[in-house]
Amino acid sequence: MGKEYFVAVSGQPNCGKSTMFNALTGSTARVGNYPGITVDRTEGRYCSTDFCANLVDLPGTYSLTSYSMEEVVARDVIVDEKPDVVINMLDATSLERSLYLAVQFMEIGVPVVLGLNMMDEVRKKGIRIDSAKLSELMGVPVIECIARRGVGKAELMEAVKEVADRTKGKWSPVNISYGHDLDPVIEEMTALINENNFMTDRYDPHWLAVKYLEEDESVIRNGRKSGPLSEELEARVRKVSEHIQKTLNTYPEAVLADYRYGFINSILKQGVISREDDLRFDFSDKVDLVLTHKFLGPLIMLSTMYGMFYVTFNLGAIPQGWVESGFEWLSNTIASILPDGLLKSMIVSGVIDGVGAVMGFTPLILIMFSMLVFLEDLGYMARVSYMVDRVFRSFGLHGMSIMPFIMSGGLPGGCAVPGVMTCRTLRSPKERIATILTAPFMICGAKTTAYIMLVGAFYPENATTVMFCLVLLSWLLALCFGRLLRWTALRGESTPFVMELPPYRIPTLHGVAIHTWDRVWEYVKKAGTVILAISILMWALMTFPHLPEERVAAYEAQRTQVMEQSRTWAAAPEANEARLNEILARISYEEGEEALKQSYAGRLSEAISPVTDLAGFPWQANIAFIGAFAAKEVFVSTMSTAYSLGDEDPENALSLKEKIAADKAWTTPTIWSVFIFLMVYVPCMVTVAVIARETNWKWALFSVFGSLGFGYSLAVIIYQVGTALG
Known part of the structure; x- marks a missing residue:
């Protein structure tokens, strides 16, 4: 067995640090948490023929001064765990800025190896870096790397071994004149x-x-x-x-x-x-002249967002139809095999219709995620942050709040959990809490499924435009709520915004596919576990207790009476049969609706209806909102189950969108009241738990009741004003 070393991998954000760490450790990497805090600690192992190294991937940080939790963690690992060597990855395209952290490592005295990353980008720009000269002047090894291809990883680790053997744990601080x-x-x-x-x-x-x-x-x-x-x-x-x-x-x-x-x-x-040419102008700079232009930049940003929705709705409609048809075939097949009863109702209405309604949106989510991942990897999302900084500051938030907003669903498809966790990068505690409380207003991947369903039902001809407006509305409501917080509970001045604009890089197909699949797989897993369990629970609440026997008998008597009367009808047999089926279907629908209203879920909906009637919510939406507190995807599955249980003729069943669109309870004021309430009302349970972990339970409870009150107030205003004007 060769020697063992302890190595820390460090670097500023977007320098390729984690990419190189993954290249070095491969499948041995594991993620945990630093004790007592929420910053991830990623560890892994590298072995060659004559030595092994245990590596820890430090949080990305610009310096070793305690401005953020990440910087404190990175420094504490260096000071307290005393690694044999620190690998400091540098963005060679911004060498001056990247060396700032390296100088601070040298001041503290820890042995350092510098990884000069993105050398392929440097050469494309016509820049030459003399790494040997840099090594001589800095007094530390400098290795040229291309982390995403794994170039330089063996040379890095050989340099680590050489430095560790030479220094033997002795630290030599470099004192700079100030x-x-x-x-x-x-x-x-x-x-x-x-x-x-x-x-x-x-x-x-x-x-x-x-x-x-x-x-x-x-x-x-x-x-x-x-x-x-x-x-x-x-x-x-x-x-x-x-x-x-x-x-x-x-x-x-x-x-x-x-x-x-x-x-x-x-x-x-x-x-x-x-x-090679001192007058050569960087490609990223040329592109930024257009993409971050004062007037053109925001227009391009909005056009990009609109284009994403257009592609999602139009391209995704085809595979979505395939998935829906597949679940419809499965539902009809199971319904024809199983005898009538609770088991059939649970499997068809609870499991297949509930989970199938959520899974039907998988193709649209996949398309949306792939476009979002492409823009992130391209480097465009950093430009979006830069452009909206002034807007955010006018609402009392920090320019860096844009990243939690985007991750939470500022471009639909995100998730509020990582969005809230991203707020750690904000240095001002008040701006951080304000961002944490408003980021869940964004249209996350879970809300996206609900909106796609509702928008497709009520505005099929203008789905792209309506969805685009809803996204802009979510931003506006989040900013307004943030402004209220900064005027009241979280008063204080906004802090300056500083953020690097990374160079544009064309994402690899493999990278986009991997990142997209990770997100889609999380969505599918959730549908197959959490959503399945809650769908069955909601089915039970909407099924029990059954209608009293006398009411069932009354409906049977209606059917018998209608069938007797049909024998006296004078029309042609085909017309008589169609008329009979229509009347019987209406009776069955009325029976199913009464059964739903008599169930536990129906009674709960009836109990809260004096409050929700002011906002115009249909009783099915009442139930769906309650279930969606656990996970927003449950809104879709609960609506599907509610409308499915009232449908006794699976052979002639309408799609969920058609059932909702045909329900006269959904007036225009009702639609927009539900739209706004769903957007704002309460973060999901997991997000609330993360908010409590990132702040405390006081703010977590405020995120529930504060947003609930804000969303309800808006919904009541929209419904009452809309109804009065209508």
Whole structure:
């Protein structure tokens, strides 16, 4: 057995860090959580013929200063777990920016190997990077890589072995000069830290002094727990901060960043980077002149969104018809085999019609997801964030709130759970909570199925336009609710927005297929587990208790009377038969509807109807809304079961859309009241649990009752005003 090493893989967001980690670890990668926090910890193992390494994929971070949970986690792994080597992946297309994190690793002293990623993109741009020169000037190995192809992974690990064997666990901090204003203060603070052994068991004294100057919250908090010297260090920081403010009109952290970038530039200017054509204009820059243009950019963004819906509804209608026909055939086949009774009703109306209604939308979800994944991998979604920043700030939210919104379903097909978790990147606690509470307003993949069903039923000729308007409406309502929160419970100024725009990259077919399949498979799994269980439960609630025997007998008497009367009809036999079937079907429908209203679900709907009648909700929607609290897909399956149980003639059964469209209870005010309430009313149970984990139960309960009150108020206004005007 060869040597064993512990290696941390680090890098800034979008540098290819996780791609290289996956290339190194392959199927050995496993995901857990860091103790006590919600940031994922991904670990894996790499083995060659003469050594093995246990790798941990650190959260993507721009620096080692505690602005976010990810940055704290990355730094704590370095400081507390002391890896033998850190692999710092760099985006070679933005080398100056990427080296900022590398310099901070060198300041802390951990042995480093630099992975110069995306070298194929660099060459396309006509840029030449002398990696040997960079290695010489930085004093660390530099390996050229193309992470998505696995190029450079063996060389990286050989460099790791060489560095680990040479350093043997010894750390060598690099001290950078920060100018005549800060260097003397840093030296004084370093001396005090050394004299008092102040946290020297954990941090390098010079690095600790620099962290105090950066006013690093985590370090200062630990320092206050460690002894009274922290007060003296903080006093020196305040004194030098006042001096810097008076003389340079800035603050120490900005000076530190300037000198770090100065250090980086002094290296790069020594022949590390050259261009084949200094006047060559980057392709991404050319495209951005159009896609992020002040006027053209938003128009292109809206056109792209509209186009996605057009393709989804028009292209997806064909395979959707195949899936629906398949479940219809299965339903009719089972109905013809099984004898009448509870088992037949449960399988046909509860399982097949309930789950089948959700599964019928799989082709549309697949098409929507594939287009969304393509845009994400292309790099366009970052441009969307950039364009809407000003709009978000005017509503009291941060520009980075766009990413949680998009992940939650800002472009339909997302999920509020990862959307809420993405809010960790927001530094302001108030902006973070406001985003967490409003992100579930977006039209997630689960809501998309419900809207596709309802829009297809009521607006089949204008489905694309209506769906497009609903998405814009979800954004508007989320922003308005965010503005209310920022005016009341979460008052405060918006913080500045800074985000990189990654270069455009044409996604690979394999990558789009894998990412799309992952999302669609989650949808299918949910339909086969959670939705199946809830569909059976809702069937039971809509089936029991049965109608009293006297009511069943009354309906049988009606049928008998009609059949007796039909013998006296004077029309042709074919006309008489058609008329008889129509009357019998109407009697069966009335019996089924009464049975549904007498069931537990019907009684519950009746109990809440004094409230929901103000919003115009049909009784079937009442039941569907209750079930959809568990998972929004249940809205579709419950509606399907409710309308299926009232249909006693499977041979002539209408589709779910046709049944809903034929129901006179669905007036235009009712339709839009339901549309808005479904959009806002309550996050699903899983999302509420995640909100509680990311904040606390107070805000989780607010997300339930606050959004419920907001959605109900809007629904009542829409229905009452619409009815009055109609």
